[in-house]
Amino acid sequence: MTMEIRHLKYFNTLAEELNFGRAAARLHISQPPLTRQIQQLEDELGARLFTRNTRGVELTPAGVALLDDAKRILGLVSVAKERAGKAGLGEIGRLDVGIFGSAILNHIPRLLLQFRGRYPEVQIALHEQTKAEQIQALREQRLTIGFNRHVTAEPDIMVETVFFEPLVIALHSKHPLARHKAIRINEIIDEPLILYPSNTRPGFADDVMALFRNEGARPRVVQEVTDVVTAIALVASGFGLCVTPDAARSLKLPGVVYRPVKADPPPTIDLVCLYRRNDESPILGAFLDIVRKFRPAAVE
Secondary structure, eight states: OOOOHHHHHHHHHHHHHOOHHHHHHHHTSOHHHHHHHHHHHHHHHTSOOEEEOSSSEEEOHHHHHHHHHHHHHHHHHHHHHHHHHHHHTTOSEEEEEEEOTGGGGTHHHHHHHHHHHHOTTEEEEEEEOOHHHHHHHHHTTSOSEEEESSOOOBTTEEEEEEEEEEEEEEEETTSGGGGSSSBOGGGSTTSEEEEOOSSSSSSHHHHHHHHHHTTTOOOEEEEEOSSHHHHHHHHHTTSOBEEEEGGGGGOOOTTEEEEEBOOSSOOEEEEEEEEETTOOOHHHHHHHHHHHTOOOOOOO
């Protein structure tokens, strides 16, 4: 006979109750099966664990020696069961998230905060990566999920739209157009334009160029930069204007105001998430559940 977890469980219960009747009742079994299990354990160990007295039983020196180890083993088993159950539900583990540009200013942090609030034991790791880098990291299983724009689904990569984000124009508060509640693209055709990102094509910069082409015009680009923070900083210095997703409103630099693009319909840009098509990770499933219910809040 090999010692099993149930033997330790029965032994531990009897050691706490020191009475076969009470121990059997706690274990929801009758007394004879409990007696047999204890006898089997004693035979396996080659030592008596209990001796009878007038009130019930008491531990022998061998029983006292076993008790600490039995409690420790049962505790480890309980922890292992709990951790395995949580892992199966996506409640513990690690979530590796690919991020980019303007979305990290508002929407992605809100998603991550919602997830962390529900699953506080999951470790979240953020990786700033381009679209191509995210796809490669997903394929190499270094990433659980990525966020980006204008991603085409591939045989091994799923792409889901999170939402469509409005575009706004960032400009200096002293600019004459700052008095307008909304600004048309044809009103900024001759204005100095700051374009981003310069390192990812095709990308958001191409969407901005398309807005001007739709007006039959070519923008006066005075600077191309790699990221939204640099672009808005240049706007704050009076260097020019910038067309950007609405999330950039979170960048409250002195002298910068944001105005919606006036058009019918108003222009938007997609935010998508991408992940491995065959990934059945409970953590990914739990996070996708939050992503699919996400509703963006207005940026003040």
